[in-house]
Amino acid sequence: MSKRNLYLKTIPVDEAVEKYTKAVRELIGVKREEIPVTESLGRVTARAVYARFCSPLFNAAAMDGVAVVSDNTLGATEKTPKILQPDRDYRVVDTGDPISEPYDAVIMAEDLMEDREGNISIIAPAAPWQHIRSVGEDIVAGEMILPGNHRIRPMDISVMLAAGILEVEVITRPQVAIFPTGTEILEPEEVDSEKAAREGGIVESNSRMFENMVTEEGGIPHRFPHIPDDYQQIKTKISEAVDRYDMVIINAGSSAGTEDYTVHVLRELGEVLVHGVAIKPGKPVILAVVRGKPVIGLPGYPVSAYIGFENFVSPVLAMLTGRGEVRRDCCEAVITRRIVSSLKHKEYLRVKVGKVGDKIVASPLARGAGAAMSLVRADGFCVIEQESEGVEAGEKVLVELNKNLEEVEHTVVSIGSHDVIMDVISDMMIGRYGNMYLSSSHVGSMAGLMALKRGEAHIAPTHLLDEATGEYNVAAIRKLFREPMVLIKGVSRMQGIMVRKGNPLGIGGIADLTGVRFVNRQRGAGTRVLLDYLLKKEDIPVEEIKGYSREATTHMAVAAAVSGGSADAGMGVYSAAKAMNLDFIEVGPEEYDFAVPVKYLELPHVQAFIETLKSEEFHRKLDEMGGYRYPHAGEIVEISSR
């Protein structure tokens, strides 16, 4: 462990970006190339583009009608119409036909009367140049039609061609080499899950994310096979790459671990300007220059890798491509949970976003650097600046959006208990309606109802047992809310104990949970309330359950812990046990319903949610998954006030 540089010193994000882009700007001149205009979509002009020809190229009829000599039409009125003879006094023209001397005006077809001989009569004089598009009216030869550093759009292509431009000088797309590193790394095609689970292989997918991000941002990616953790091999590959490509990205090995060689290699080959940035996730970033080329080392955790790319690779690509930086749309939102953040770093929080009442709410997703799904699920990022120790629930934050505000406004915001049917409903709503969305955050039944009460959600999925009545959900809602509420009935689902296939420890029920390694759900989860109720009934103190304090936030996460062997048992729903191929010991059915304030019931997206619950398509899917009943799905139960 002696080689470890345990204390990676960090510098603030903005300082790192400024220091690096300044160094890189001085090194790099953008390259230029001439390409056919017809192939220039999305490319960036290297200099201003000037028209070669006028458009129109000649004086042209702007209407279907007849070309006339304006002087000959003077004096025409309804009472004293002028009669014009074909060929001598007028010529029939269609829109776009050239108008040449002696004609200097066009009369629209609608304003003409024609007799059998082809003579026409007009009832008003034609002003000189009426309904004629003059040469150069649209584009004048020599005029600047596009500035430099302009991203070419379809209409730009059309206008360039109309102005006689066939070739355009654009900024050459930068070539970006991408090197995954790591001895334990497997290509996705090579992965045999059993073997990898046994031996610890890691699926390498960051480089595929990077290559597509490079493509989206206007570069040409070159992804290489992974380099093992070997100083000499890493050195050789990087050294070759900087001679052939405009930029190099090295993934993982950017930290200060025993096998993190990248920074040492880069120090030998060139200059490391930054190692370690005060950003979370994403701290162990390396920003280097080798023989005049930018070389960036990014951390291996997927979220760190993404945030590192966005913060450090994107600004360099923006320079190399001439596109400038892409700014996401921002909106102000109310954060639904308290977030504590350290003064040691700027934090990028992934959030779900929706509009509830007249405010936009942001619910934080999993914060871990390894939570790649949080990137997929996020509607946006909320940045907590380094100077801030965090935000309180209900505080206003700025969110950089991944989606447009119209989608946000058509989204049912659900906060509460988790069930896999939420994903199914979300998928079906998009399929059925196109523009109706469901965004669900999973915090457990009770926390969901509290969020609903604070006006941060439209609906709260809940399965809370009232011990007094044996009834689900109604009592809790009645107790918590003063405003008019209803319950949208959801599904009845089987709860049980999940154990490994074959039930090797012979668990028969709640009483057998003492002495085995248990994995629990988080506080406030309906499943945990049910467990506590059952433990109390059997007179088992929670201290006897080993792992009672180990919390997972979804049924699937509990099933995964059991399946992976880190726990022997956990409680959850049948569908999760089935998905992970576990045995399932039933403890009883429960009602999974949705609490909704009456005022949200008529929102079109809430209606779409209800219609989806009622649909045959949904019921077929429930049958297929198993463990559900749905006799009342989508029915509205009024909750009488106290």
Place this chain on the structure above:
Amino acid sequence: MSKRNLYLKTIPVDEAVEKYTKAVRELIGVKREEIPVTESLGRVTARAVYARFCSPLFNAAAMDGVAVVSDNTLGATEKTPKILQPDRDYRVVDTGDPISEPYDAVIMAEDLMEDREGNISIIAPAAPWQHIRSVGEDIVAGEMILPGNHRIRPMDISVMLAAGILEVEVITRPQVAIFPTGTEILEPEEVDSEKAAREGGIVESNSRMFENMVTEEGGIPHRFPHIPDDYQQIKTKISEAVDRYDMVIINAGSSAGTEDYTVHVLRELGEVLVHGVAIKPGKPVILAVVRGKPVIGLPGYPVSAYIGFENFVSPVLAMLTGRGEVRRDCCEAVITRRIVSSLKHKEYLRVKVGKVGDKIVASPLARGAGAAMSLVRADGFCVIEQESEGVEAGEKVLVELNKNLEEVEHTVVSIGSHDVIMDVISDMMIGRYGNMYLSSSHVGSMAGLMALKRGEAHIAPTHLLDEATGEYNVAAIRKLFREPMVLIKGVSRMQGIMVRKGNPLGIGGIADLTGVRFVNRQRGAGTRVLLDYLLKKEDIPVEEIKGYSREATTHMAVAAAVSGGSADAGMGVYSAAKAMNLDFIEVGPEEYDFAVPVKYLELPHVQAFIETLKSEEFHRKLDEMGGYRYPHAGEIVEISSR
């Protein structure tokens, strides 16, 4: 002319779109295909995607450090540290290494002390599962990772691969045939400007715009050589195309002129659902279905073509690609000019947009259907609904933006007199600063000052001669404004009379303008003020100038009219004459400066504008263009109040 269907009846836009998309939706099933995940960027999922593997695949170290058995660490404190021996009590792990029995916790490297024998001492107990990522913590096998109808992003590709998904079912990209029509049409490569100007050929560029719009919207375009205006040929081509492609676009010939065969062909081959929509520009649209395929005829004017595509082709593509409709960002803006619009149609106004003070202002661009440059120059569209007769200057309107709001906020809004240097400065500002923009509308000097006074611009380029003092600009500003103003000095430019090369009519000065065909500038233009002043001086009544009432809005447009032969003379600046290869009879230099309220002077984009005026790069460009002097460019002249 008897074949003409002169009165094309129109239906409202929304009604047309609804009628057509409803008909098309019933005909079309989206096609699906399996493709490699690594090639799926930007494609749309045909159904939900479920994880095959968990991620992580095994319990893994979340930190660099040592793996320990948590039970063995109980009781460790700063005063009573626990000593752990290598191999027996702990194992060194790097982030991502598998953790297997008996180990169940990781202690971070930072929290360890190591002695020479490799024994480590710890000063706090490790909680079970601390710093371990459990199997499935990020992705659980069987979990839905992407919904259907989802456009695949880089992070989605990464997550699919991590979850063991190598192939994904996506919606097949629709194949769209594009047919230009028209006998007089020329391909851009074929255009010889002299010949086309003589014979009336039209450069066909709409189809290039369409093919790139189809690409951007997720389809695969197939552009065909143009079909002459021939009933049988059009019929044969469309008939073949509907059998081979998913959609057909026919350009031009969609109206009711003598040679507009498209609608007749489509009536014979299939069903025409709509012919003529109440939209401006873009009325003569044909929406048809032929043998189950959508076939759309679009008008030939470039702006009509674009607006027709956006309104009628895009919704069909949104269905066929599964992408849904793209909504542009909108903002509320104050319109700078009165716009009268007819109740007969919905009008799409192209506008320049900028932020002046605390309001966003929208200045309308050329309204003609032929003004392709208005599409290129537009920052957005302002829709005037069919029920509205127009908007008053200063009224609030909704603008669909082509650019993001941040760009809008970094834009110097210039309204006033036209000079080609405005394009040059705009180009240079982007090149020098990256994110500083200049947006200029040309309404003439006086109208520009009025717009400045109304708070609709930051600067007003002006060249107004004060007849009393012989001084330019200062007097007009002093007279008009109460608030503190300055003049940013611009350039001194030569005004003169532009005539055809060789000056065939022998024009020597203002006195010779009687009797020739003149083209004037619009009211309020400084050049027109100068002309009026010179005419008055020479005692020539304006009635003696033929074409005095024919108005062009830029110097270049005047030069183009002279060059094209529709006028014999016009007044303007040397650079315009030079660009169009005209002879130029000098009448005198004038000062082209910029009026600016003091309160805008410190804005960073206004400062960037001033710095550009002062730059050597700009001065070199002026020398190259000729006709300019710039002894005081960028200097600030204070205007003393009355």
